Amino acid sequence: MGKALIVYDTRTGETQKIGDIVAEGLRFSGMEAEVANVNDIKNEADLQGYDALVFGSATYHGAMMQKMKTMLFMAEKAGLEGKAGGAFGAFGWSGEAPERIFDTMKNIFKMDMVSGPLRLKSSSLGGGVQMAQDYGREIAKKLDG
Numbered sequence: 527m528g529k530a531l532i533v534y535d536t537r538t539g540e541t542q543k544i545g546d547i548v549a550e551g552l553r554f555s556g557m558e559a560e561v562a563n564v565n566d567i568k569n570e571a572d573l574q575g576y577d578a579l580v581f582g583s584a585t586y587h588g589a590m591m592q593k594m595k596t597m598l599f600m601a602e603k604a605g606l607e608g609k610a611g612g613a614f615g616a617f618g619w620s621g622e623a624p625e626r627i628f629d630t631m632k633n634i635f636k637m638d639m640v641s642g643p644l645r646l647k648s649s650s651l652g653g654g655v656q657m658a659q660d661y662g663r664e665i666a667k668k669l670d671g
């Protein structure tokens with residue numbers, strides 16, 4: 527049915543956990559889903575060959591983490607136009623990173639984005655697991671029909 531790549535940047539592991547659960551949601555919908563640390567994305571080719579791409583970063587000092595920022599500059603040349611997309615991240619109080627990633631995927635890469643970014647304080651708090659699984663399902667729906 528389709529293949530998704532989830533790339534995360536994290537300092538203490540929360541954003542990775544959210545990415546893993548989003549991947550579960552994609553798989554529940556019949557998609558293949560790979561999860562990669564941003565350090566494993568070396569060039570544009572590593573982002574190619576997927577039907578959906580989902581990028582995540584924790585927010586520190588009001589911004590996304592540096593390696594995610596660098597990866598987004600690289601992704602500009604990966605030909606992601608029209609691909610299904612979503613963005614996510616763990617945050618404490620302001621959560622700018624998922625918003626900025628989402629806006630870049632939408633406005634610069636011209637991807638077919640879901641309704642908005644997923645921001646969670648923790649994957650284990652306040653229905654976080656359900657929300658992250660549902661986010662994966664929402665991305666998979668973009669590839670139906």
Ligand SMILES: Cc1cc2nc3c(=O)[nH]c(=O)nc-3n(C[C@H](O)[C@H](O)[C@H](O)COP(=O)(O)O)c2cc1C
Nearest residue numbers: 536537538539540541584587588616618619620621
């Ligand atoms: C030094 C520091 C700065 C932070 N700055 C922000 C911030 O500006 N906005 C926010 O929403 N959360 C902020 N946080 C909270 C983190 O985003 C939160 O702990 C998150 O769960 C970390 O995710 P990670 O485990 O994926 O690194 C900050 C945390 C630390 C330690």
